[in-house]
Amino acid sequence: MADTPQIVMDERVKQISPMRRAMIRPELGGIVGTIAVFVFFGLFAFDSGMFNSQGIMNWSVVSAQFMIIAVGACLLMIAGEFDLSVGSMIGFAGMMMAIFGVTLGWPMWVAILVTFALCISIGALNGFIVVRTGLPSFIVTLAFLFILRGFTIFLPQTIERKTIIGGIREAAEGDWLAALFGGTIGKGFFTWMGEAGIIATFERGTRAGEPVVNGIPMLIVWALGLVVVGHVLLTRTRFGNWIFAAGGDAEAARNSGVPVNRVKITMFMFTAFCATVFAACQVMEFGSAGADRGLLKEFEAIIAVVIGGALLTGGYGSVIGAALGALIFGVVQQGLFFAGVESSLFRVFLGVILLFAVILNTYIRRIITGER
Amino acid sequence: MADTPQIVMDERVKQISPMRRAMIRPELGGIVGTIAVFVFFGLFAFDSGMFNSQGIMNWSVVSAQFMIIAVGACLLMIAGEFDLSVGSMIGFAGMMMAIFGVTLGWPMWVAILVTFALCISIGALNGFIVVRTGLPSFIVTLAFLFILRGFTIFLPQTIERKTIIGGIREAAEGDWLAALFGGTIGKGFFTWMGEAGIIATFERGTRAGEPVVNGIPMLIVWALGLVVVGHVLLTRTRFGNWIFAAGGDAEAARNSGVPVNRVKITMFMFTAFCATVFAACQVMEFGSAGADRGLLKEFEAIIAVVIGGALLTGGYGSVIGAALGALIFGVVQQGLFFAGVESSLFRVFLGVILLFAVILNTYIRRIITGER
Amino acid sequence: MTQPLIQMKNIEKHFGSVIALAGVSVDIHAGECHCLLGDNGAGKSTFIKTLSGVHKPTRGEILFEGRDMHFADPRDAIAAGIATVHQHLAMIPLMSVSRNFFMGNEPTRKIGPFSFFDHDLANRVTMQEMEKMGIVLRGPDQAVGTLSGGERQTVAIARAVHFGARVLILDEPTSALGVRQTANVLATIDTVRKQGVAVVFITHNVRHAMAVGDRFTVLNRGRTYGTAKRGEITPEELQDMMAGGQELATLESSLGSTV
Amino acid sequence: MTQPLIQMKNIEKHFGSVIALAGVSVDIHAGECHCLLGDNGAGKSTFIKTLSGVHKPTRGEILFEGRDMHFADPRDAIAAGIATVHQHLAMIPLMSVSRNFFMGNEPTRKIGPFSFFDHDLANRVTMQEMEKMGIVLRGPDQAVGTLSGGERQTVAIARAVHFGARVLILDEPTSALGVRQTANVLATIDTVRKQGVAVVFITHNVRHAMAVGDRFTVLNRGRTYGTAKRGEITPEELQDMMAGGQELATLESSLGSTV
Amino acid sequence: EGEKYILVSHAPDSDSWWNTIKNAIALASEQMGVEVEYRNPPTGDLADMARIIEQAAASGPDGIITTLSDFDVLSGPVRSAVDSGVDVIIMNSGTPEQAREVGALMYVGQPEYDAGLAAGERAKEDGVESFLCVNHYISSPASTERCQGFADGLGVELGEQMIDSGQDPAEIKNRVQAYLSANPDTDAVLTLGPTSADPTLLALDETGMAGDIYFGTFDLGANIVQGIKDGVIEWGIDQQPFLQAYLPVVVLTNYHRYGVLPGNNINSGPGFVTAEGLEMVEKFAGEYR
Numbered sequence A, B: 001m002a003d004t005p006q007i008v009m010d011e012r013v014k015q016i017s018p019m020r021r022a023m024i025r026p027e028l029g030g031i032v033g034t035i036a037v038f039v040f041f042g043l044f045a046f047d048s049g050m051f052n053s054q055g056i057m058n059w060s061v062v063s064a065q066f067m068i069i070a071v072g073a074c075l076l077m078i079a080g081e082f083d084l085s086v087g088s089m090i091g092f093a094g095m096m097m098a099i100f101g102v103t104l105g106w107p108m109w110v111a112i113l114v115t116f117a118l119c120i121s122i123g124a125l126n127g128f129i130v131v132r133t134g135l136p137s138f139i140v141t142l143a144f145l146f147i148l149r150g151f152t153i154f155l156p157q158t159i160e161r162k163t164i165i166g167g168i169r170e171a172a173e174g175d176w177l178a179a180l181f182g183g184t185i186g187k188g189f190f191t192w193m194g195e196a197g198i199i200a201t202f203e204r205g206t207r208a209g210e211p212v213v214n215g216i217p218m219l220i221v222w223a224l225g226l227v228v229v230g231h232v233l234l235t236r237t238r239f240g241n242w243i244f245a246a247g248g249d250a251e252a253a254r255n256s257g258v259p260v261n262r263v264k265i266t267m268f269m270f271t272a273f274c275a276t277v278f279a280a281c282q283v284m285e286f287g288s289a290g291a292d293r294g295l296l297k298e299f300e301a302i303i304a305v306v307i308g309g310a311l312l313t314g315g316y317g318s319v320i321g322a323a324l325g326a327l328i329f330g331v332v333q334q335g336l337f338f339a340g341v342e343s344s345l346f347r348v349f350l351g352v353i354l355l356f357a358v359i360l361n362t363y364i365r366r367i368i369t370g371e372r
Numbered sequence C, D: 001m002t003q004p005l006i007q008m009k010n011i012e013k014h015f016g017s018v019i020a021l022a023g024v025s026v027d028i029h030a031g032e033c034h035c036l037l038g039d040n041g042a043g044k045s046t047f048i049k050t051l052s053g054v055h056k057p058t059r060g061e062i063l064f065e066g067r068d069m070h071f072a073d074p075r076d077a078i079a080a081g082i083a084t085v086h087q088h089l090a091m092i093p094l095m096s097v098s099r100n101f102f103m104g105n106e107p108t109r110k111i112g113p114f115s116f117f118d119h120d121l122a123n124r125v126t127m128q129e130m131e132k133m134g135i136v137l138r139g140p141d142q143a144v145g146t147l148s149g150g151e152r153q154t155v156a157i158a159r160a161v162h163f164g165a166r167v168l169i170l171d172e173p174t175s176a177l178g179v180r181q182t183a184n185v186l187a188t189i190d191t192v193r194k195q196g197v198a199v200v201f202i203t204h205n206v207r208h209a210m211a212v213g214d215r216f217t218v219l220n221r222g223r224t225y226g227t228a229k230r231g232e233i234t235p236e237e238l239q240d241m242m243a244g245g246q247e248l249a250t251l252e253s254s255l256g257s258t259v
Numbered sequence E: 001e002g003e004k005y006i007l008v009s010h011a012p013d014s015d016s017w018w019n020t021i022k023n024a025i026a027l028a029s030e031q032m033g034v035e036v037e038y039r040n041p042p043t044g045d046l047a048d049m050a051r052i053i054e055q056a057a058a059s060g061p062d063g064i065i066t067t068l069s070d071f072d073v074l075s076g077p078v079r080s081a082v083d084s085g086v087d088v089i090i091m092n093s094g095t096p097e098q099a100r101e102v103g104a105l106m107y108v109g110q111p112e113y114d115a116g117l118a119a120g121e122r123a124k125e126d127g128v129e130s131f132l133c134v135n136h137y138i139s140s141p142a143s144t145e146r147c148q149g150f151a152d153g154l155g156v157e158l159g160e161q162m163i164d165s166g167q168d169p170a171e172i173k174n175r176v177q178a179y180l181s182a183n184p185d186t187d188a189v190l191t192l193g194p195t196s197a198d199p200t201l202l203a204l205d206e207t208g209m210a211g212d213i214y215f216g217t218f219d220l221g222a223n224i225v226q227g228i229k230d231g232v233i234e235w236g237i238d239q240q241p242f243l244q245a246y247l248p249v250v251v252l253t254n255y256h257r258y259g260v261l262p263g264n265n266i267n268s269g270p271g272f273v274t275a276e277g278l279e280m281v282e283k284f285a286g287e288y289r
C-alpha cells in the first residue's frame, strides 16, 4: 500500500499576514462603515444635538427598528432565499392585532398570540410554496406582498369602516404581553441620571423636570435580543451550519443529509416572526394600526443586510454585519436630518452608500472565500 | 480509423406527440392566460362598457403602457439581469424633459433628445457597474432606484419650488418630435367611424359630434413597434442569440466568443430607452411631469414579463410572451374596475394571478428544456 | 459466501417519461470493493442515489443486512452508515473546510439545556483527517472555494471515510484528478476496504477499476448487463462490456490497446 | 521541421497573489496532436485559456505563424481560427442545440439593409454535423439541457471541429465520458489531425494521451516540466512525469501497473 | 332611481384619510338609493388615475366625482368624460376655476394652497415666525402646496422647513425629533394629516415640547382630536371630507332626478377646529370627520 505522499504548502501563493487574516471577516465592511459614519457625523453634526442623550436615543430607536427586520432577512438570505413580503407582513400583523384586540375586543395577549401564530403560518406558507414548486422566492413573496397588503386595506375597511384602527393603547393597558412590546425599561435609572444631571431634563412643557430620555424602549431590547439569538444560532449551533449549507448549495446540502426544506421554511417563519415583532412594537408604541404601515420595509431590510456584508445569492453573511448595516442605515438617515441636509436628497445618499458598501463587501468576500 | 458507431434514438424516453410539441412554447402560458382573461371578463363584465370603443381603448392604452416597459425588462431579463430602477427612471426622464423644455425653455425636441441621451447613459452606467463589479443587478439598480427618485424630487423642488411641472403641452405645441410621442394616428378613419355610427360620438361641449375615440394614441404604436422590434431582435438576429447566451451562462457565452459585457450593457441601455419612451408618451399626453410618476412600475414590468413566461434567472423567455403578460395585466387591472370589484382587493387578485401564472409557466418550461 | 451487507433487488426508477433504471440488482459485501461500470447515462449515478436516499426507487427493494430498508431522505441513509461522495461534488465553496466536513453531522456540546456546535472538536478532527489524507490546510476555517479541485475531492472522501462506518459510495471520484491524486484515492479505497468497509466505486476507467475492484457490475441502458469477479475477466473483456457489448476492434487497431 | 503554427514563449499568468503560470513555453504544429499533461492545478487550463483569449497573459508572447498575436477576448482567438472546448462545458442548457452550435458564430442572411440569423442554415448544418458525430437529435430545436453529458460534450466538440479551422483545443474532453464515447472523441481527434489541424489535447489519462498524441508536454506547478515526442517515451515514464516526477513505485506494486 | 356614480380619488389605497370619503359615499348611496363606486390608483400615480377616469367614463355612469390634483394630467380625461355626456363634479383638490374650465358642474372642496395660506396667516397672528412642515407624501403636489401656502401666510421662505418624513410612524417621529433638536428655536409644527400628526404628537410628548410648541395640522383623526382636546394641538384644519363626498352624490342625484343644481361652488373647508365644540368631532373622527 502507498504511504500517502506529503503535500506541502503551495509555494505559489503569497502568505497572508495573521493580522490581515484576523481583520478579514464578513463584518469588516460593516465595522469600517460604522466607524466612517460616526466619524463623519461627529465632524459635521456634532453640535446639532445628535450625540446628546436624546439624539442618541433618536437614532438608536430607528436603527433598532431596522435591526429587527434585518436579523430575519439576514438569516433568510443566508439560507438562500429572500422575502419581499416583509413590509406587507408588518402592516398586516399590526392590523390583525388591532382587529382582534380592539374590534373583536379580545384580551390583548390573546390578540398578540393569535396574530403571531397567523403570521408565522403565512411565513411557513411562503416557504412551503418556494420549496415545493422550486420557484424563485422573489416571485412568490412578491405575490404575497400584494396579497397581504390587499387584505390589510380590505379587512379594516370592511369591518370597521376605517383604515386606521386606534385605541390599541387603551385596550392594551395593563396587559402583560403587550408590555413586552410597548414599554420601556430602566426608568428608575434614567430618572436618577436626570436628577444627577448626567442627562438633560425637560425645561418646558408638561414634563418639565423629567429626564429627556426616560428609559430604554422595548424595541431596542428586542432588537438586541434578536441580534444575539440570531448570531448564536448562526455561528454556534448545528442549525446555523445548516442555514449556511442550505444557502450555499441546496442540492449538495441535501445530499449531505441537511434537511434543506425544513431549514428554509423555518427561516421564512423566523422572518415572519421578526416582522410581527416589529409590528407589535409599533402598534403598542403608537396605539394604532394603519393600512399603510411597513411600506417598502422589505427593501430597507435587504439593504441593511447587504450593507452588512451578506451575499444576495445566499450562503454567506453575518448577523452582526446585518445589525451594523441597520445601525449605519439608521444613523445615516437620522444624521442627515441632524446635519440639516435637504431631506429629499436622503434617497440619493442611501443609494450611493448602498453601492459603496456592496463594492467594499464584495472585495472583502473575494479575499475570504477565494471566489473568482 | 473507427467508423463512428450509429447511435439510435433512446428507447427509454416516451415520444412526445407533434401536436403537443407545437403547443409547448414559452408563450403558451401567456396565450392560455390571455384567452382565460378575455373569456372571464366577457362573461362577467360584458355590459359594463368594457368592450365598447372607449372601453377597449382604455385597457389597450393601459396594456400598451405595460408593454413598453415589459419589452425592455424582458430582453434584459433574458440577458440575465434586471432593473429595479425602471420606475424611478420614468419619473426622472419625465422630470428632465419638463425641466429642459419648460423651466429652461429649450425647444421640446432638444429637450427630448437630451433626456434620451441622459437616460440611456444612466442605463449604460447601471450596466457598466454590473458587468464591471460583478455585483447582482438587484442591488445596483436598487441603488439607482433611490438615487434617481431622490433627484426627481430634489431637482424640481430646488429649481421650481414644486414637485410637479406643468405647461409641457403648450411648450410642445407644433414640435415635430413631441408629436411622435403625444399624438394619435388614424384620425380620419375614426372620424369616419364616428359619422357612420360605428363608434359613439361626444354629445356636447366643444367637441360635440366628434368620435369618443379619435385615433390610436402613439403610445400604442410605440408599444406594438417595440414588441415587433424586440421579437425580431431576439429570435431572428445574431444579437438575439447573444442575449440568450449571455443570460443562460455568461461565462460559457464569453468563452464561445459572445461579447457578453456589450450585450448586457446594451440591454440596460435598451431598458432605459423603453422607460424614457414611456415617460415621453406620458409627459406629452398629460402635459406635466411629477415626482411621483412611475412608482412601482419596475415591479409591474417584471410581473408582466414573468407572467409572459420568462425565467427570472435569465436565458429563457419571449417578447411575445411578455407582451401578452402586459396585456393580461392591463386587462385584469382595468377589467376589475369594470367588473366593479372592490378596489382594495385588486392587489389580492394580482398576487394570486401572478402565483398561478408562474406555476403554469414553470411546468411548461420544464417540458421544453428538460430542466430537472 | 457470507450474507451480503446490502442487497438491491430489481430497482426501477422513472423520472416522468424517462426510465432511468429498468431493473437493476446488485449485492454489496463488507470488505469488498464493488465496481459499477457502464456507458454514459447507463444509470449508475441514479442507482447509487437510490441507495444513498436521494431518490426513492419507483419499484424494487433494498435489503440492509437482510432487513428491508426505506430511506426517506439522505439523512436516513447516512444514519444507517452509508456515506456517499457524489459525482457532482457535495461541497459548499463558500463554507469553511471544517463546516463542510461536518455538514449534516455536526458535533454538538451541551451547555445547560442548549446544544451548541462544537467548533473546537470539529476543527481538530478536520485537521487530523485531512493530514491523514496528505493535505495540509492553512487552517480549518479556510473556505473550500480556495482549494483546488483535487483537494476538494479529497475532503469529500475524507469526510465520507470518517463518517461512513459501513458502506462508502464513490461516484467517479477520480475523473477530474491528476495521476498522483488518483493514486491517492485508489490507495484510500484499498485501506478502507481492508478495514472491512464495503466500497461501491463508479468509474469509466478500466484500469482504475481493475486496480482496486473485487467485483465488477456493468450497467447498460438502465439494466444489469452482468457481474464478474476479479480474476474471472480480462481488462479487454470488461471494456467491451462497458461499451455495451460493442467490440471496439477498429478503434483498437488504429489507436492501440485499451483506452 | 517546419515553422510551428503557434509558438507560446514564457507565458506567465498571475491572479492577484496566485501565480498560476510561472513561465511556460510550448510550440504547436499543424497536423499534430499536442498533449498537455500535468497534475491538478498545474496550470493546464490557465495556459490554454491564454491561448484562447480568455485570459491575457501577464508576461510572455504568443506567435501565430511567426507573427505576434494579442487576443483581447475569445472572439479574436476564434476569428484567428482557434476553437476551444473548455473543461467546464461551454454549452447553455436552456438554449437549443442549433443556437448553441452557432453561438458566437451565427450565420446571417441579409434582407435589405438588415442581417438576420439564418435559422434554416443553422438547423441544417447542426443536424448534419451531429449526425457525422453519430448522434441523432430529435430536432435542432431540442434544448441542450435534455441531452446527456456525453452528448453535450459531443456537441461542443462538433462545434469546435466545424469552426476551428486551424487549431482545436480540447480541455479534458474525455474525463466524464464512457468508454464508447471516449473512443469516439479519440477517433475524432485522429481525423481532425489528419486533416491538418493542430490539436491541443489535455488529459490526465496516460493511455488516452499515448493513443493519439504526437508530442507530450508536461506542466508542473506553473512551469514546463519537459516535452517528449511519441516513441521517445514509455507510458510509465510519462506517468512519472505527470505526477511531478515522483515515482509511484509503492502504489504500482500493490495495485498493479499504470493507472 | 339606481343612478350610477363613480368617485375617483388620487390617493394610494393605503392612505387612510380617504376612508371618510368611502364612508360618506356609502351613506349617501344608501340614503339616495343610488350606486356609488370608489376608484383610486393603487400607488397614487396620477397618470394611472387619468386612465381610471377614462375607464370610468367608458363604463357609462351617470356621473363622475373626481379630484383634480393635477390639472395638466386630469383635465383631458375629465373633459372627454364631460363631452361624452357624463356629468362631473370636482371635489377635494383643484380650484373652482379649474373645475369650470373642464366643464364640471361644480366644485366641492378646499383649495389646498388657500387653506395653507389661511392657516399661515392665522399662525402669524399668533406670533409664529418659523415652522416645521412634516410632509409625509412629498411626491404629491397638493401636500407641497399646503406647506408653501403656510410659509407664504407667515411671510417666510419655505426653504428647508419642509421635511420629507416618509410614511413609517417611527421614522416620522424620530425625524421630527431630529429636526427639532437640530433647530431648537422652531416656533411651530405643521402636519398634513393623521399619518404625520399622530407620530408628531408622540414626538412632542417625548421631547416635552407638547403644549409648548405651536402645533397645527390639516385633517382630523382620533388622535388629533384628542390632541386638540389636550391643548397640544392649536387647531386642526378640517376640510370636511364627508361633505366633499356626500354632497356631490346628493347634488348629482337631485340634478338627475329633478334638474336642480346649486348655483355656486361649495367650499367645504378650511374650517378651523379648535378646543371648542369638539364633542361631535370626537365621536366621529376618522369615520365621518
Ligand SMILES: Nc1ncnc2c1ncn2[C@@H]1O[C@H](COP(=O)(O)OP(=O)(O)OP(=O)(O)O)[C@@H](O)[C@H]1O
Residues within 6 Å of the ligand: B372, C015, C018, C019, C020, C038, C039, C040, C041, C042, C043, C044, C045, C046, C047, C087, D147, D148, D149, D150, D176, D178
Ligand atoms: N432527475 C432526473 N430527471 C430526469 N431524468 C434523469 C434524472 N436524473 C437522471 N436522469 C436520466 O437518467 C439516465 C441515467 O442517468 P445517470 O446520471 O444515472 O447516468 P450515469 O450512468 O451516472 O452516467 P454518467 O456516466 O454520464 O455519469 C440519463 O438518461 C439521465 O438523463
Ligand SMILES: Nc1ncnc2c1ncn2[C@@H]1O[C@H](COP(=O)(O)OP(=O)(O)OP(=O)(O)O)[C@@H](O)[C@H]1O
Residues within 6 Å of the ligand: A372, C147, C148, C149, C150, C176, C178, D015, D018, D019, D020, D038, D039, D040, D041, D042, D043, D044, D045, D046, D047, D087
Ligand atoms: N481566476 C483565477 N483566480 C485565481 N486563481 C486561479 C484562477 N484560475 C486558476 N487559478 C489557480 O491557478 C492554478 C492553475 O489552475 P488550472 O485550472 O490552470 O489547473 P489545471 O492544470 O487545469 O488543473 P486540473 O487538472 O485540475 O484541471 C490553480 O492553483 C488555480 O487555483
Ligand SMILES: [Mg+2]
Residues within 6 Å of the ligand: C044, C045, C046, C087, C171
Ligand atoms: Mg453519473
Ligand SMILES: [Mg+2]
Residues within 6 Å of the ligand: D044, D045, D046, D087, D171
Ligand atoms: Mg483544468
